[in-house]
Amino acid sequence: MTAIELRGVTKEFGDVTAVRDLDLTVEDGEVYGFLGPNGAGKSTTIDMLLHLVRPTAGTVRVLGADVATDGVDIRRRTGVLPDGFSVYDRLSGRRHVEFAVESKDAADDPDALLARVGLADAADRDAGEYSKGMRQRLALAMALVDDPDLLILDEPSSGLDPAGAKEMREIVRAEAERGATVFFSSHILEQVDAVCDRVGILRDGELVAEDSVEGLREAVGGEETLEVAAAGADDDAVAAVRALPGVSGVTRDGDELVVNCASDAKTDVIAALEDAGVAVADFHTREASLEDLFLAYTEGDAASSDSEEADSGPTGVDPTDPGPTADDEPAEEEVDR
Numbered sequence: 207m208t209a210i211e212l213r214g215v216t217k218e219f220g221d222v223t224a225v226r227d228l229d230l231t232v233e234d235g236e237v238y239g240f241l242g243p244n245g246a247g248k249s250t251t252i253d254m255l256l257h258l259v260r261p262t263a264g265t266v267r268v269l270g271a272d273v274a275t276d277g278v279d280i281r282r283r284t285g286v287l288p289d290g291f292s293v294y295d296r297l298s299g300r301r302h303v304e305f306a307v308e309s310k311d312a313a314d315d316p317d318a319l320l321a322r323v324g325l326a327d328a329a330d331r332d333a334g335e336y337s338k339g340m341r342q343r344l345a346l347a348m349a350l351v352d353d354p355d356l357l358i359l360d361e362p363s364s365g366l367d368p369a370g371a372k373e374m375r376e377i378v379r380a381e382a383e384r385g386a387t388v389f390f391s392s393h394i395l396e397q398v399d400a401v402c403d404r405v406g407i408l409r410d411g412e413l414v415a416e417d418s419v420e421g422l423r424e425a426v427g428g429e430e431t432l433e434v435a436a437a438g439a440d441d442d443a444v445a446a447v448r449a450l451p452g453v454s455g456v457t458r459d460g461d462e463l464v465v466n467c468a469s470d471a472k473t474d475v476i477a478a479l480e481d482a483g484v485a486v487a488d489f490h491t492r493e494a495s496l497e498d499l500f501l502a503y504t505e506g507d508a509a510s511s512d513s514e515e516a517d518s519g520p521t522g523v524d525p526t527d528p529g530p531t532a533d534d535e536p537a538e539e540e541v542d543r
């Protein structure tokens with residue numbers, strides 16, 4: 207079965223096209239990493255999977271059913287870790303999980319779930335006292351209720367310390383081994399690298415790359431990354447480099463230009479910079495990584511080095527809204543983010 211299937215999906219918010227003619231398929235049991243810089247359309251896509259936002263065009267199918275007509279059943283079988291999860295300050299962590307268990311009419315032991323996400327000792331404390339990472343762990347515990355067939359995790363590692371991020375990866379792996387499909391968005395490539403079967407890279411609402419992590423590595427295998435100390439490089443010089451054959455991406459990192467290019471294009475890059483009047487102080491090459499590929503596909507104004515910190519923004523998410531389980535109708539109103 208296909209866990210997620212988007213066909214020709216477009217979402218416009220007034221003049222802004224957040225997602226453009228998106229085709230995306232996630233097979234049952236896959237761990238799929240959904241990458242992209244800020245504003246690429248990841249959360250909008252996730253909101254459409256959850257039927258919190260209706261597409262302007264196209265169809266969205268989840269767990270073999272149409273989200274527009276079978277939302278209740280889909281939500282019952284789906285665990286969601288929303289972006290910008292907010293808690294009820296005066297309810298304990300345990301109460302939050304109990305609520306999620308009751309909402310799904312499930313039989314899970316809240317304490318076992320809290321222990322699984324490392325919150326056993328904090329189970330009785332008010333969630334309002336939880337740190338950001340603890341809230342994220344709590345959200346994960348709630349998402350795991352009733353062994354969902356599909357886990358949708360929006361920036362799951364946001365706010366987690368390295369130990370928490372590792373635990374998150376282990377939980378994702380364990381869920382996949384259990385047979386669940388996991389779809390998660392992230393800016394953090396090492397998360398994706400470590401757990402995903404496949405990765406999709408979204409830019410300006412369009413899928414610009416999709417492959418296994420190995421496939422993406424192979425795709426950059428024939429390329430090198432050239433780091434050029436070029437303090438005086440202006441936009442014209444960058445554009446001249448970008449226009450060269452064999453150059454797949456150029457990003458600026460302080461006084462340095464980072465150029466993804468075929469090995470035989472390196473001398474052309476240096477020559478183009480010098481022709482543009484840039485004094486090249488130094489340059490060296492380094493091995494291409496998944497990070498380089500991400501930058502190559504997402505470079506430009508939208509991709510910046512500050513993208514590692516997720517902007518959770520206003521929450522708009524009620525943590526005790528059973529979402530995945532509710533007997534209510536699919537949302538009629540779009541979420542206000």
Ligand SMILES: Nc1ncnc2c1ncn2[C@@H]1O[C@H](COP(=O)(O)OP(=O)(O)OP(=O)(O)O)[C@@H](O)[C@H]1O
Pocket residue numbers: 219222223224242243244245246247248249250251517541542543
């Ligand atoms: N409710 C809304 N009204 C108007 N514009 C919106 C709304 N939601 C999203 N957008 C716009 O759609 C585009 C995609 O936003 P989205 O939140 O989906 O990106 P994202 O990839 O999740 O970004 P981030 O990594 O920063 O969370 C942005 O230009 C954003 O401003």
